[in-house]
Amino acid sequence: MVEIKTPEQIAKMREAGLVVAAIHRACREAAVPGASTQDLDEVAARTLAEHNAKPNFLGYGGFPGNICTSVNDVVVHGIPDRATVLKSGDLLSIDAGAIIDGWHGDAAITVLVGTGHTAEQIELSRVTEESMWAGIAAFRTGDRLVDISRAIESYIRRQPRPAAGRYGIIEDYGGHGIGSQMHMDPHLLNYVSRKRGRGIKLVPGLCLAIEPMVALGNPATHVLRDDWTVKTDDGSWSSHWEHSIALTERGPLVLTAVDGGKAKLAALGITAAPDPLG
Known part of the structure; x- marks a missing residue:
């Protein structure tokens, strides 16, 4: 069942969302050449503790980190560790979450580590982020879930083709409902599928995590033996951006x-809802 939130519950989710924003701010500053992804996980743990929030990734299905740290050809669910040391030119996706009084926040950013990135890599992150915002702009009362998927895909398809030949929209992973759990119905594709139909009607109180993942090449992926880390089959780099949004x-x-x-x-010509926290 799709969970519809009250204004009071959305306010709690806003609290959790601001903690996630604080984690991203702190981790972005710490994501410098020479830092390990475990260093970033420890930054996230301290930020959660400072805000009296709980991690929603740690222990989720056995996941061992407070955040996911996905570098270069890792699309999602990278596990923080000491062995993965960042260097200039890396593309790092940081997926973070937090729980306040049982209500969840979840978001991801892509960080350009240090210097030395190609124009193609910078554009990959920009296209992925802007496709997320195109999806957020399509989150409108009375429309259908597929309208968000269409907005994301359409934005990506309209962009000039990179030298690598294509932007590959990852098909095996997508957005989701969020609220009293981190992952809830409905599942949100980042492309239009005729098999899925139009999806649910979008109504006030619905909360979604909108999160496109785009590869600089073929979108096919595989999961490593750790049962978490997702990589592109052809080694192409990828970007991941995500926000949690409430429709009010x-x-x-x-x-x-x-x-x-x-x-x-x-x-984008849209007025955001008033912040319940002022």
């Missing part, structure tokens, strides 16, 4: 954005 009677509220999504949504 007064429009969308980006729960994991510091400003609630006001600036980005305004640029």
Whole structure:
């Protein structure tokens, strides 16, 4: 069943979302050449403790980290460790979450570590992030779930083809409902599938994690023996961006954005819902 939230529950999710934003801010600053992904996990743990929040990744299905750290050709679910040391030119996706009073926040960013990135790699991250915002802009009362999928895919397909030949939209992973659990119905594809139909109607109180994952090449993936780390089959680099969003009677509220999504949504001609925390 799809969980519909009350305004009070959305306010709790906003609290959790701001903790996630704080984790990303701290981890972005710490993601420098020479730092290990375990160093970033420890930064996330300290930030959670400072905000009296619980991690929603640690222990989830046996996952051993507070955050997921996915480097270069790792698409999602990279496990933090001491052996993975960041270097200039790396592309790092940080997926983080937090729980406040039983309510979840979940978001991901892609960080360009140090210097030396190609224009193609920088553009990959930009295209992925902007496709997420295109999906957020399509999160409108009365529309259908597939309208979000279409907005994400359409944005990516409209971009100039990279020298690598294509932007591969990862098909095996996608967005999801979020609230009293981190992963809930409905599952949100980042492309349009005729098999899935139009999906549910979008109504106030629905909360989604919108998260496109895009590869700079073939989108086929495989899971490593640790049963978590997802890599591209052809070794192409990837980017992952995600926000948790609540649909309210007064429009969308980006729960994991510091400003609630006001600036980005305004640029897209959309007024963000008022922040319940003021």
